[in-house]
Amino acid sequence: MKAVMAIDLGTSSVRAGLVDAELNVHHIAQRTYRLETPKPGWAEQDPEIIVASLGDAAKEALAQGGNLEIAGVCIDSAMHSFLALDEAMRPITPVWTWADMRAARSVRALADDPADSTLLYQRTGCPVHAMYFPAKSRWLKEHDPDTFARAAYLTSIKAYVLSRLTGALVEDLSIASGYGIMDIRHLHWNEEALKIAGITRERLPRLVEPRQIIGHLDERLARSWGVDPLPIVAGGADGPLANVGAGCVQEGDMAITVGTSSAVRMFTSAPRVDEQARTWCYYLGDATWVVGGAINGGASSLAWLRSAFPNLVSIDDRVAHRELDAWAAEVPPGAEGLMFAPYLAGERNPGLQGEARGYMAGLSLHHSAKHFVKATMEGISYQIAWVYQSVADVAGTPKTIRITGGFVGSTVWPQVLADVLGRSLEVPVEKEGSLIGAASFGLATLCGVDWRQVVGQIPVQRVIEPNAENHRRYARYFETYRRLYGAVRPYFSELLSLAE
Numbered sequence: 001m002k003a004v005m006a007i008d009l010g011t012s013s014v015r016a017g018l019v020d021a022e023l024n025v026h027h028i029a030q031r032t033y034r035l036e037t038p039k040p041g042w043a044e045q046d047p048e049i050i051v052a053s054l055g056d057a058a059k060e061a062l063a064q065g066g067n068l069e070i071a072g073v074c075i076d077s078a079m080h081s082f083l084a085l086d087e088a089m090r091p092i093t094p095v096w097t098w099a100d101m102r103a104a105r106s107v108r109a110l111a112d113d114p115a116d117s118t119l120l121y122q123r124t125g126c127p128v129h130a131m132y133f134p135a136k137s138r139w140l141k142e143h144d145p146d147t148f149a150r151a152a153y154l155t156s157i158k159a160y161v162l163s164r165l166t167g168a169l170v171e172d173l174s175i176a177s178g179y180g181i182m183d184i185r186h187l188h189w190n191e192e193a194l195k196i197a198g199i200t201r202e203r204l205p206r207l208v209e210p211r212q213i214i215g216h217l218d219e220r221l222a223r224s225w226g227v228d229p230l231p232i233v234a235g236g237a238d239g240p241l242a243n244v245g246a247g248c249v250q251e252g253d254m255a256i257t258v259g260t261s262s263a264v265r266m267f268t269s270a271p272r273v274d275e276q277a278r279t280w281c282y283y284l285g286d287a288t289w290v291v292g293g294a295i296n297g298g299a300s301s302l303a304w305l306r307s308a309f310p311n312l313v314s315i316d317d318r319v320a321h322r323e324l325d326a327w328a329a330e331v332p333p334g335a336e337g338l339m340f341a342p343y344l345a346g347e348r349n350p351g352l353q354g355e356a357r358g359y360m361a362g363l364s365l366h367h368s369a370k371h372f373v374k375a376t377m378e379g380i381s382y383q384i385a386w387v388y389q390s391v392a393d394v395a396g397t398p399k400t401i402r403i404t405g406g407f408v409g410s411t412v413w414p415q416v417l418a419d420v421l422g423r424s425l426e427v428p429v430e431k432e433g434s435l436i437g438a439a440s441f442g443l444a445t446l447c448g449v450d451w452r453q454v455v456g457q458i459p460v461q462r463v464i465e466p467n468a469e470n471h472r473r474y475a476r477y478f479e480t481y482r483r484l485y486g487a488v489r490p491y492f493s494e495l496l497s498l499a500e
Contacts, residue, residue, distance in 0.1 A: 001020050001021075002020065002021055002068075002069045003021070003026065003068040004019055004070065004071050004072055004233075004443055005019075005070055005230075006019050006074055006075075006076070006435045006438040006442060007057070008075075008238060009078065010434075011035065011099070013030050013033065013053075014050065014053050014054045014057050015435060016057040016058045016061040017061060018068055018070070019439035019443070020068065021443055021454075023430070023455070023458070025432055026064070026065070026068060027064035028432070028435070029056075029057040029059075029060035029061040031054075033049050033050055033053050041100070041102050042100055043098075043100040043101075044094035045094060045095045045097060046094060046095070048091070050157060050161070051160075054161060058073075062225055063226065071230075071443075071446040072233060073165075073217065073233065074232075074233040074234075074438045074446075075158070075232075075233075075235040076236055076241045076437065077156070077157060077161070077175060078157075079282075080131040080132065080156075081095050081096060081097055082095070082096040082100070082133065082136045082156065083095050083096070084140065084151035084153070085153040085169075086152055091160065092147055093147060095157045099261070099296055099300075100130075101130045101131075101354045101355070102130070102136075103130040103136045103138070104130040104346065104354035104496070106130070106139045107129060109138075110134060117277075120180065122273060123183055123185075124183065124184055125177065125184035125280055125282060126177075126180035127278075127280060129180075129352050132179065132180025133180050133181050133197050133199065134193065134197040135180075137154060137197045137199050138197065153205070154199060154203050154204060155171065155205050158175045159205040162234065164218075165215075165217055165221065166214055166216065167215065167218060168206075168214050168215050170206045170207070170234065171205035171206070171208070172208055172209070172234040172285075173236075173283050174210045174236030174284055174285055175237050176283075177237075178237060178280075178282055181204075182283075184289070189201045189204060209234065210233075210285035210441055211285055211441050213231045213232065213233055215232055216230060216231055233442045235438050235442070236437075236438070236441065237282065239257065239265060239292070239434075240265065240283075240284040240437070241284075241434045242255060242265075242437060243265050243437070244433075244455050245430060245436035245455065246402045246404045246430070246433050247430070247455050247456055247457070247458035249452050249456055250456075251266070251395075253267065253399065253402070254266050254388075254398035254400065255403070256402075256404075256425075257404045258298045258384070258404075258405040258408075258417075260298050261295060261296050261298045262294065262380060262405075263295075264292050264293050264294075264388050265291070265292035265391070266291050266395040267288050267289070267290055268288075268395055269287070269288065269289075278349060278394075279291055279292060279387075279394050280293065285441065291391055291395040292349075293349030293350060293390055294348045294349055295380065295383045295384065295387060296343070296344070297343070297345075299405075299407065300344070301340075301344060301379075302376055305373065309369065324373050325412050327370035328373045328374040328377055329411070330370055331373075333378075333419065333470045333477075334473060334477050336366065336367065337362040338361075338362045338363060338364075338372070339477070340359075340375040340376050340380075341359050341379055341481075341485065341488075342379045343356040344358040349390060353489065355496050356492045357492060357495055357496070374412075374416075377410075377412065378474075378477070381420040382420060384420075384421075385420050385478060401421075401424070401425050401426065402425070403464075404428065404431070404433040405433070414427070418464045419471050420474045421471075422466050422468075422471040424463055424464065425464040427461045427462050427463070428458050428460055429461045436458075
């Protein structure tokens, strides 16, 4: 039976899975790696650890292949990473992840120039924000000019991984659309955006379609993995491919993913931007675009809560999640007046404040750890609801909403989100969203599978219906949440300065 190896290169781990033409997953191998935060607002990783982890996961998955005929490899990756390489394509910086907000100050100059900020958004689909290349490259040039001068190439971790696997420095158009310097309509590097970013196209990877074969696995690596030099399909971005893996492939389908971070996405047949620049627009592949918004909060917020209070719950992840759920279930909607803003790594959509920081409001002597847990789930749900409204304004009110990501395993959190939104939420049977999305692209290229048709048949496991009374209660909290943000927002920059 023919299959592909799909590799999901995430922020906290890499997973390699063998997937056949009917989207059956035969084996998944996973390796985790750390996110380093050496300074406030910094979030970086070692690219060589990521590459080594990918190799280990791939070898384990392939060793379990049995009678499967592996047709090739397709890779998805987290978006908005930044990495400088020298002439020999060796890293000279760590990977700056999407959560790295060191360039928040650099955004000010861009945001203060309406012409530049409007041009960047209208041409690239990416609002002015610290996670995109214009801000990150300007920060590097200003704060580390020697490294900036030495950098022969500025890439993502995805492009670097592809170069290590095949020797070719290329970037798929889906990941590239999240750089903030690619023309979203014509699918090439935009000269005006490059000038604003201070980058020339010679320092960037060559652009390829996500379903394109970019080369074959390096012979030395192939021997190490125990296979022939397999063809490598470029693949795409984990977020848009999570929509594919959830079966949300038609206009009017919305997918909400809550993993390490969270996102709301809808596909469109043409690029669409928002007059207020509250949303982004990226490219999926096959003449399909993605309108959406994301927040830097998700499971990472609960992980922070656990690390900040190490005696809170069990150190075993599976036990800890059950304990957190049990605590949250004891707390009524609204956490008895406690409200959490999930900006621990800055704000993305809709406010685009990289300098934003999280806060708890309404704290009283009555509140305990269980209130913190419930307030964290609710705060992320409020922010998702804010993004939901923005995306619906641009791409249309969704007909159906499917939810994916680790939070689906919670017995409390998905119901909170349904109650906040006041919408029914469908849970697809398939839990491996990004991995299945990447596999479907690989199967389409290597095995002639119609990816839209095969993922369109992914069934729904259950539907979570909103509680009308809870929704009315949450609607009042949501309005307070937004007004509170407006009151605190002017002080984000001042708070950041005090921390320096």
